[in-house]
Amino acid sequence: MPSNTAHTNVPPGAPLYAALDLGTNNCRLLVASPSGPAGFRVLDSFSRIIRLGEGLSSTGALSDAAMNRAEAALEACGQKLARRPVQVVNAVATEACRRATNGPGFMRRAERALGAPIRVIPAREEAELAMESCAPLLREGDRRALLFDIGGGSTEIAWIRTDGPEQPRLIGTISVPLGVVTLVERDGPACFSGDGFDRVVQEVAGRFETFDGVHRIRQEMRAGGVRLMGTSGTVTTLAGIALDLPRYSRAAVDGHELAMGCADRALEALRSMGPEGLAAHPCIGPERVDFVLPGCAIYAAIRQVWPAVGITVCDRGLREGLLLRAMRDRRRARRA
Incomplete structure (x- = not known):
């Protein structure tokens, strides 16, 4: 799959698809x-941190400020969609x-802002x-x-069978209601301290142990032939x-086989930077x-519970999955 930041012309009459992921922390769009x-x-893309889940863990509801940020992002996405003859929108x-x-x-507001249904x-x-x-x-x-997919409001783990003639098949999955936004709201700066970081690791590992059991x-x-993948x-x-990139590059990262020793050193480097160092790093930034x-x-x-030899890094996720599924369904419909 191509870069999700390319903006390329397509042949006249080529079908256009859009996929939108309204997450707990980000709103992302691809048109392809x-x-x-x-x-x-990819013809167009959009990504904005909206912190939709801000305050959700304590109140159980989306705040007015968070909904307003999301609505503004969705309106921007809707404007992008209006500029192209998009045939299929999966949001x-x-x-x-x-x-x-x-x-x-909120979903009613969100759909009005986007100008398309959202599931x-x-x-x-x-x-x-x-x-x-x-x-x-x-x-x-x-x-x-x-x-594994570490999101804003939850972390998804998928256990996948890949050794049959058919497409990869989901054997089992777990969704743990702990993500980067929920942990920030619950624990504040605790992860910047050694003890606070370790407490979170042990709490999350306990959730994963049940799935492993x-x-x-x-x-x-241990038997071999298992690939650990992270998106x-x-x-x-x-x-x-780990790659010491001067600025983030999807082309360099997507599909990279990251040895576990390199990942461990990168983790320690991040933990040692402090807030100012993280904000200044070109692969991170203040937001x-x-x-x-x-x-x-x-x-x-994840590293503690499932000690793999390395990680396949995936800079792709829901939007790409939505696009691939929609395009496959259209091909099947044409053959029918």
Whole structure:
């Protein structure tokens, strides 16, 4: 799949698709057209931190300020969609809208702002879409894959079978209601201290141990043929630090095989920077300072429970999965 920041012309008459992910922390849009048998060319993109889940863990509801930020971002996305003859718009919302008591009312506002329907998807579908987008990074010889997605309001883990003639298949999934936004709101700057960071790691690891007990993932890893894959700002930041990038580059990071020793050193480097160092780093920036170490604590819990030899870094997720699914469905409909 191509870069999600390219802005390219397409042949006249080529079908255009859009995918929007309204998350707990970000609002992201891709507009693309099919390219080749199973890929696409990105025409336009949008990404803005909206902190939709701000205050949700304490009040159970979306705040007026958060809804206003999201609405403004959705209006900007709607303007992008209006500039192109987009035939299919797939827009989804995730954990914040699943949990909020005022979620249904907000969704009506959100749809008006975007000018298109938005579905609130369950956690399992979220994992399925991430799996679909990351499947092209699997390699021959992989029997299983463990895919993690550290979000704003939750962390999804997908356990995937990859050794059959069919497409990769989801064996099991878990959604832990701890993400970078929920941890920031609950624990504040705790992850900047050694003790606070370790407490979060042990709490999250305990949630994952239950999932491992059902599926025996550690045992499968010891047998070999299991690929650990990560799709989130946390894992792409770790890769950017490990590669010592002067600025973030999707082309350098997406699909990179990050050795665990390199990931460990990158994690320690991030923990040693402090807030000012994180804000100044070209792969992070001031808007993401509060979220980096909470995400790293969740990653460290994954690292503790499932000690793989490395991580396949995926700078792709829900939007790419939505696009691939929509394009595949259209091809099937044409053949029918």
